[in-house]
Amino acid sequence: QDILLRMINGENPNAFKSVLSNGLTVIGRQMPSLSSVAMGIWIGAGSRYETAKINGISHFLEHLLFKGTKKRSGEQLKQAIEGVGGSFNGFTSEEATCYLVKVVNKHTSLGLDVLSDMVKNPLLKEADIEKERRVIIQEIKMYEDLPSHYVHELFGELLWPDHPLGRNIAGTLQSVSSIKRKALLDYWEEYYQTGNSVFSISGNFKKETILSQIEGYFGKIKKGKRKKFLPAKRKINHPQIKLNFKETEQAHLCLGGIGLSRNHPDRYTLELLSTILGGNMSSRLFREVREKRSLAYAIRAESHQQHDTGAFVVSAGVAPERTKEALRVILKELKKIKEKNVSPGELKRAKDFLLGQLTLSLEDSSSYMLWLGSQQITEGRTETFKEVKDCINRVEEQDLKRIASLIFQNSNLKLALIGPLKNKEELFSFLKL
Numbered sequence: 001q002d003i004l005l006r007m008i009n010g011e012n013p014n015a016f017k018s019v020l021s022n023g024l025t026v027i028g029r030q031m032p033s034l035s036s037v038a039m040g041i042w043i044g045a046g047s048r049y050e051t052a053k054i055n056g057i058s059h060f061l062e063h064l065l066f067k068g069t070k071k072r073s074g075e076q077l078k079q080a081i082e083g084v085g086g087s088f089n090g091f092t093s094e095e096a097t098c099y100l101v102k103v104v105n106k107h108t109s110l111g112l113d114v115l116s117d118m119v120k121n122p123l124l125k126e127a128d129i130e131k132e133r134r135v136i137i138q139e140i141k142m143y144e145d146l147p148s149h150y151v152h153e154l155f156g157e158l159l160w161p162d163h164p165l166g167r168n169i170a171g172t173l174q175s176v177s178s179i180k181r182k183a184l185l186d187y188w189e190e191y192y193q194t195g196n197s198v199f200s201i202s203g204n205f206k207k208e209t210i211l212s213q214i215e216g217y218f219g220k221i222k223k224g225k226r227k228k229f230l231p232a233k234r235k236i237n238h239p240q241i242k243l244n245f246k247e248t249e250q251a252h253l254c255l256g257g258i259g260l261s262r263n264h265p266d267r268y269t270l271e272l273l274s275t276i277l278g279g280n281m282s283s284r285l286f287r288e289v290r291e292k293r294s295l296a297y298a299i300r301a302e303s304h305q306q307h308d309t310g311a312f313v314v315s316a317g318v319a320p321e322r323t324k325e326a327l328r329v330i331l332k333e334l335k336k337i338k339e340k341n342v343s344p345g346e347l348k349r350a351k352d353f354l355l356g357q358l359t360l361s362l363e364d365s366s367s368y369m370l371w372l373g374s375q376q377i378t379e380g381r382t383e384t385f386k387e388v389k390d391c392i393n394r395v396e397e398q399d400l401k402r403i404a405s406l407i408f409q410n411s412n413l414k415l416a417l418i419g420p421l422k423n424k425e426e427l428f429s430f431l432k433l
Contacts (some may be wrong), residue, residue: 016207016319017382020215023194023223027181027382028201028210033364037108037203038365040100040379041115041218045191048229048306049162055164056171057179059092060136064184065099066090068177069121069126071384072114074128074428080114088114092169094306095200102366105204109213116217119367121124121403129181137177142295147252147418148298148317154242155254158252159311193224200373203365239413239431243424250317251419255330257412259310260403261305262379268354268391269403270303270312276400277301277333282349284333284377288340295326307378312407320419327415327430331405335433338404341397351392370422375414408433 046060067074075430081088086103101111143149150281153168170176199214235258260267278285280303289295299316315336318326347403359365362385375382410432419428 004400008234011260016111017376018211018220020194022219022221024197024199024214024221025376026199026201026214027376028207029368029372030205030207030403031199031203032113032366034112034365035104036102036365037105037111037201037205038100038102038369039108039111039115039199039201040108040369040373041119042200042373043097043119043192044095044196044227044377045097045187046093046095047167047169049191050164050167052167053175054179054183055167055175056136056140056169057183058191058281059170060176060179061184061188061394062090062092062099063132063282064124064128065122065235067132068123068125069299071117071121072122076410077114077118078136080110084109084110094165094169097378098370098373100366108205108210108270111339112213112217116221119197120218122188122219124181124184124188126181128291129184133176133179136170137173140168140173140176141252143170143320147246147248147250148315151244151252151254151416151418152315154244154418155256155311155313155414158240158242159235159258160232160309160418161236164230165232165306165309189332190224191227195223195225196227197221198373200376202368202372208419220358224421228423229307232306235413239410239415239428241417241424241427241431243421243427244416244418245422248320248419251323251417251421252315253323253327253418254313254315255327255413256311256313256417257407257409259312259398259407261308262305262307263307263308264305266311266399266403267303267305268388269399270310270407271354271393271399272347272350272392272395273337273404273407274301274303276310276346277337280353281388284337285330288318288329288333289326293325293329294321295329297322301312320421321363322423323417323419324427324430327427331430331433334404334408338401338408338433342400344397346401347395347397351395353391354392358385 017027019025050057084107088101090099101115103111125401157166260270285299289299296316296318301314304311314330372382
């Protein structure tokens with residue numbers, strides 16, 4: 001049964017949602033002015049579905065599905081797509097794994113063939129598992145050597161201690177070293193089935209033709225039910241610091257706390273707060289921290305959402321001897337925005353920025369495919385552009401102040417820091433609004 005989705009201008013005949021005979025949900029949008037087709041198969045499997053013992057197994061399996069099937073070697077998989085000028089990738093997040101292909105539309109059936117082959121017929125050979133294990137271990141070590149990245153991992157540990165959300169998506173050296181082939185096969189059997197999957201597609205195609213093709217390639221995937229993950233725990237109601245001493249040229253910091261979930265009615269209010277504080281080069285933190293005081297080259301504020309929780313974070317790299325000054329300026333801006341209304345002009349600019357960025361991204365078939373699939377796999381529905389626009393435009397100055405007061409509290413403050421600093425107690429004295 002086809003269900004028209006309301007897209008950019010309300011009801012859009014180019015958008016559709018359908019369920020195959022085996023229960024696989026297909027969601028898509030025709031973009032007839034393009035020459036490309038972007039498609040992705042989404043699995044409800046990510047790091048928050050994992051126990052500590054198998055932490056990293058979703059990501060490990062994603063790597064292995066590129067290593068070959070009963071029909072094609074890993075090299076043949078890559079050559080099939082790249083040989084026609086297409087792109088081929090995969091990624092794992094906390095709540096989903098996605099395999100995606102983008103091709104010129106005359107090669108759509110090839111893209112469907114390759115994607116379906118990967119998820120239906122992986123070999124998971126012992127030799128490939130051992131090779132990829134070594135690759136992933138190097139990946140983990142690489143990111144540990146990148147403090148601007150690794151500090152976000154430490155920040156997650158503060159927000160969600162002893163919980164899957166607080167663990168590395170790639171796993172730990174210990175967990176990745178101990179995952180066996182049977183565990184990978186069992187995980188694939190349990191999670192890679194229709195009730196736990198979504199297929200998203202956008203670009204230049206005919207709807208009836210594409211649905212028939214998807215049925216042909218994906219119709220034999222085994223049936224199953226949606227998997228559940230461990231709910232997020234209640235937040236810890238006191239400020240915390242995680243300090244990782246390292247002889248780096250900069251001190252890399254993440255300062256923030258628990259934010260709002262993907263389903264929270266005020267999530268776009270927090271997005272606007274993030275934009276005003278540190279979402280672009282005209283933001284308050286960019287101006288105060290970089291332009292006025294030259295404390296950092298890179299500084300930004302972001303809001304991240306999961307199904308039932310979220311995070312607000314300000315990240316920056318600063319000169320170690322000026323860390324306290326940078327923290328003082330950041331905290332001052334957080335306090336200011338919760339005590340004093342944002343001007344109507346500043347709020348309008350933030351709204352226009354968010355909507356403009358979204359509009360530009362949705363001109364691309366890959367971005368539209370990701371927009372559709374990521375929402376459908378995590379929430380079971382897709383927000384329309386009009387719904388997002390209406391939510392953003394409804395936000396008023398007092399809403400920003402209300403949500404800032406909710407999020408920017410001393411009890412919710414968490415600071416993760418990597419650099420040549422040792423005095424944790426001194427940093428605690430600064431951690432207040």
